[in-house]
Amino acid sequence: MGDRAVVDRYPLELTVNGRRVRREVPGSRTLLELLRGDLRLTGTNLACDTGDCGACTVLVDGRPAIACLILALDVDGAEVTTIEGLAARWHARSARSARLDDRPPSLHPVQQGFLEEGGAQCGFCTAGMIMAAAGLLEATPEPTEAEIRAGLEGNLCRCTGYVKIIHAVQVAVNRMRGARGAEA
C-alpha cells in the first residue's frame, strides 16, 4: 500500500548502515520498500518481489535476508546493512587488518573481488550477490567451492554464468585470510 491517509502507520526504529532510523510505516511496507523508497538506498535492487531471485539481499543482524519478503516492522530494533554500508561494516569489524591491507579503503573484500574478477556485468544482481557472499563469509570464513555455490543458490544472475562471481568470492576469502593472518 502507498502513502494514503487511510492507512494505519506504526512506529519503527532500526539501524541501517550504522545510522539510527525512525519512521512511521504502514504494516504492509516491506524492508525493500523502506530501503528503496523511504531511505532512497537504491543500491538494493527490486527484481522479482517474490523472494525468488535474491537481488534484494541485505544483511539483517549480519545474516543474509531477502528484503522483499520481510516486513519493515519485523526488523524493528535490528541492524540492517545494505550494499551502501557493507564496506563501512567490514572496516568497523576489522579496523586493524584494514590498515595492513593495500586495498582502496572504500571496499569490502568481496566488493574488491567482484571488481577485479569481473563479477559484475549488467550489475543488477551484484548488490544482492555481494551481500549474500559477505554474509556467507561472516558465518563460514573458509568455504569450499561447493559451499560458495550453495551459499549463492538463492541469487540469480543472467550475465555471468556465476563463474567470475565464484572466483570473486574465492579471491575475497584469500584476502580476508591474509588480513586475519596479519592480525594474528
Place this chain on the structure above:
Amino acid sequence: MSGSPGPPEPRETAGGAGALVGTTASDRSPRFRVIGTRVAKLDAVEKVTGAVQYLPDLELPGMVWGKILRTRVPHARITRLDTTRAEALPGVLGVVTGRNVEQHPFGYAKDHLALKGDVVRCIRDEVAAVAAETEEIAEEACRLIDVEYEELPAVFDPEAALRPEAPRIHPQFPGNLVNFTYKFTAGDVDRAFREADAVVEGTYRLNYVTTACLGTMAAIAQWDPRGNLTMWSMTQIPFLYQHDLAEALGVSGDRIRVIQPPVGGNFGRGLDLYPIDIIAALLARHVGRPVKIVFDREEEFVASPTREPCVFTLRTAARADGTLLARDARVLIDNGAYVSWGSTTPYVMMTTLAGFYRCPNIRFDTAIVYTNNVYSGSMRGYGNLESTFAVEAQMDDLAERLGLDRLEIRRRNANRPGDVTPQGLRITSCGLLECFDAVARDIRRPVDRPLRPGWTRGIGYAGMFHVGGGARVYRSDGCGAIVKLDDFGKVTLITGASEIGQGSETVLAMIVAEELGIPFGRVEVVNNDTAIKPWDVGVHASRTTFIAGNAALLAARDVKRQLLVLAASQLEEPAEALDIEDGLVYVTAAPQRRLPYEKVVRAGHFREDGRILIGQAFYDPPTQMLDKDFRGNVSVTYGFAAQAALVEAEEATGKVEVLRVASAHDVGRALNPVGCEGQIEGGIHMGLGYCLTEELRLRDGRVLNPGFLDYKLLTAPDMPEILITLIETVDEAGPFGAKGLGEAGTIPISAAVANAVKDATGVRITELPMTPERVYRAIRVARTAEAAT
C-alpha cells in the same frame, strides 16, 4: 555512463582458481600496452558499491507512475471500455486508451498499435494505461477500469493456425501467414539426396524462452512545453528507436531525445520498440507530467519479448566418407500475435543451414505463422541456436550411420579460410579446427567423481559460426565515434554504441588508449544520449567490438594525427617524426625529447591560432545486404566456436547433469580476456538454460509460469565446470584483429548437450528443454522400440 570515479589501471591477473579456469592464447604481441590485458569494467566501482543508478532508480521532479492494464482474454473484441471510475480515484492524473489518444501503427510489419482500441489478439495486449501519484494508486485505478470483451475464436498452435478453418488473427494476413518468405536454394538438392550414401532426418521442437533479465523493462517519458520528448529507455537501438517512436507518436524524430541509463540486462530485449515506451510517452503527454513505468516480474514474463518457438525439420545427405552433400530444411515459426524480430530469425537460421560446414546443395524454407500467443522478439543467438541444434544433431547422426568418428566428420567438413558459402558469405579468418582441437582436449581431462549406479556418462560436440564483423541487416551497418582531448589530458570517447552490461564501453576505451598511446585510466566514455553521441545502428549481431571498435580506432587515429601536428611546432620536428607512448609525445629519433600529451593539448587551447583536438570517424563495413535471393556477404568476417559437453544421465529418472563444458572461440584477438570469458560463461548459462530448464509455458495463450519460481534459470550450484580457450586468428579487418563474440557462447551448447545425452543413453532428444520427464519418455519410447525389434 561515463564518470567512473576511478577505473582501475589495467592489470594482469592469474587465470583463476580451482576448477573454473579461463585460459587465454598467449601469443599476443608484446607491443600492446592495453590490448590483451585483463581490465575491470569502467563502471565496476559503481556496480559493486550500489552507486549505479538504473532506470527504476531515477526520479524527476513532478514524476508520476504509469501502469498498464492488459487484456483478460487472448482474442476478443472490446465491447465496452469505461475509465470513469478509474479517473475519479483520488491520485489519478489520467487514463489513456486506444480511444482517447492519437497513435500510429508500429513494429516491423506495422501490424499493431500500442493501445488496442477494438481487438485484442494476445494476453499481453495493452488496453489502457493509468498515470497516478503512486504506483499503488495506478494499480488500483487499473482495477477500476471497466472492460467488457466479446471473445473471438483463438488459435495457439502454429500448425493449427495454418489450416483453412483457423480463425483469422489479422484480416489483412490471410492464412495467418506473416508475409515474409525466407526461401533459399543452391545446387541440385534432389539429385544430391538421390546420390547420397547416407541420409538422416529429424524434426526438432524448440522452446519458447525469454531473456529473463534481472532488471525488468522500464521507461520514463518527459515532454517539454515546446513539444520535445525525452525518453529514458532500455533500448539497445537508440537511433532506430528514435525513428520508430516518432512514427508511432506522429511527431518528427528530431523532437525525441533518448537517454539510456544502465540496464539490468538486455540480451536482445531492447532491439525493437515495444508498447511500454509508446505508452509512457502517450501518458506523459496526456497528463503533462513525466511518467515512469516499470514492469513487475509477472509482467516481464508476459509482456517482454521471447525467443520464437519453432519446429525445425531437416534432412542431411552425405557421402560414405562423411562429406556433406545437401541439406533440406523447413522451419515453422510461431510468430505470436504481432510481428517483431522473432519473425526475422530465419535470416540467421539460413546462414548456418547453408553455411556452417561446407555443404553445396541447400534448400531452406519457412512458414512464419500468426497465433494468439505472446509475440516473439529477438534474443541473444537469434535463430542460430535453433539452426545449430538441428544441424549438429545430424552431424552426429551421420557419423553414427557411416561409422565415422564424430570429430572426424566435423573436421572433414569444417569451414576453412577462403571458403565462400552458397549464400556468398566470405570466410576469411577461421579457427574452427583449432576450436575443435581445444575442446576435444579439455573435455577429456580426468573427472574426479565416480559414476553413480544407474547413471551413464557421455560426451557431445557442436560447433557454430556467426557474424563476427557486423551484420548488414539494415542499409547501414555503421557506427560513429568522436574522441575529444581536454586540458587535463582526459580523453573522452563519444561513441554511438550502447553499453548494455556486456562491457562494450570498456573494450572501446581500451582500443582508444592503445591507439593513442596513453594510459587506459585516462579514457572515459560517453555513450548514452542521442543528443550527444553520433549515430549507430545498435547493439545486435555481436557487432559492437568490431564495428564500434573500428570507429573508435579510426577516431583515435584521427585525433592522434592532429595531436602530433600540434606537437610538431612545440618539439620543432615534423609531425611524421613524432609518436606517442605512455602519454608522452616524443621524437622517434630522439626519445628523450618529449612532452606530456596534455601539455600539447593545453598549448592548443591557449596559444594564438589555437585549436581544439577532436577526432572523428564513421565506420560502415564493406559488406552487402542479402539480395532478394538471400545472397550477399553480410559481415566482414565470421566468428567460430566449438563446445563440448560432458554429461551424466540417469535412465530410471531421465535426469541429465552437465559436469563440464569446454568452450573454444575464435575471437580474432582477445582485446579484454576477462570480458571475453564473461561473455562466453554467461552465454553458456543462457544456452544451458534453453537446453535443460527454461521454458515459457503457455496454455491457451496464457503464460503459466510468469515467475522465477516456475521459470527455472540455472543457479550457481547447477552450473558445470567451464573450460574456455580463446583462439586468436588476428582478423585483418578487426580492431587490433578482434571479431565479434557476444552471442557465440549461447549458440552450440544445447546441441553439444543433446549429442552428449545421445552418447550417454543412445537416445536422441529432439525437443527442448530436456526436462527429466521428457528425457525419461524419450528413453522409454526408444527402449520399447528396441525390445520390439
